[in-house]
């Protein structure tokens with residue numbers, strides 16, 4: 001396992017691209033080292049004793065059924081070792097799922113059959129309220145946002161592509177629309193179930209931009225991936241999404257500036273509808289038919 005890991009490390013994932021990823025890798029190496037030593041020691045002992053004390057006409061078997069001291073030793077030592085290993089795991093788990101730093105950006109990630117939806121809180125840094133009965137892509141409301149909540153008006157919605165800022169902590173608020181999915185971030189060494197009706201969270205800090213990681217891995221076309229790590233139906237394999245890690249400036253002035261603010265689109269449509277209400281030209285009538293008005 002160690003050999004495969006070492007051989008394939010650079011070819012598959014590259015070094016961990018998040019602060020928590022470094023800790024997770026360290027924990028895995030400690031676990032593999034400890035269990036590896038125990039594995040080889042016990043297997044060598046097992047085969048050696050079987051060989052040395054195999055059946056022989058020259059000696060008689062010694063009946064030795066029980067030893068309290070031995071039982072105690074081989075129960076207590078593994079128990080302590082496993083407690084330490086599980087303790088590490090729990091410590092990291094509470095860290096990853098616990099409170100994010102105050103300056104963390106927030107992104108809502110929602111899994112669906114078959115893809116990912118991302119919502120950013122906008123300038124107010126608050127994700128607007130939503131309600132599952134409002135979900136209606138045909139009415140330009142794929143996330144089910146409640147438009148009466150002003151916090152929704154600057155939210156940004158995007159599918160299949162998430163943008164993050166390098167060295168800035170990000171808190172993911174994770175959900176699902178239909179069945180259980182799982183946010184798999186292999187390059188960041190993180191994963192978390194996406195459960196309908198029960199939001200889950202985790203936070204991390206990306207360490208390298210996509211460009212830096214492309215240089216590190218030697219792959220010019222490198223992209224961070226978000227995969228679904230839970231078998232969720234026949235299109236499970238097609239849930240691959242892309243994460244772009246960049247610096248704050250290029251995010252604010254590039255992708256985020258051009259991104260999809262649903263409220264602005266709807267507001268523009270409502271204005272157009274009002275303008276068209278006194279206009280009976282053919283083009284205006286066609287616009288009215290195509291407008292999907294949100295519930296207000």
Ligand SMILES: [Cu+2]
Pocket residue numbers: 111112180181182228229230231232236239
């Ligand atoms: Cu899925």
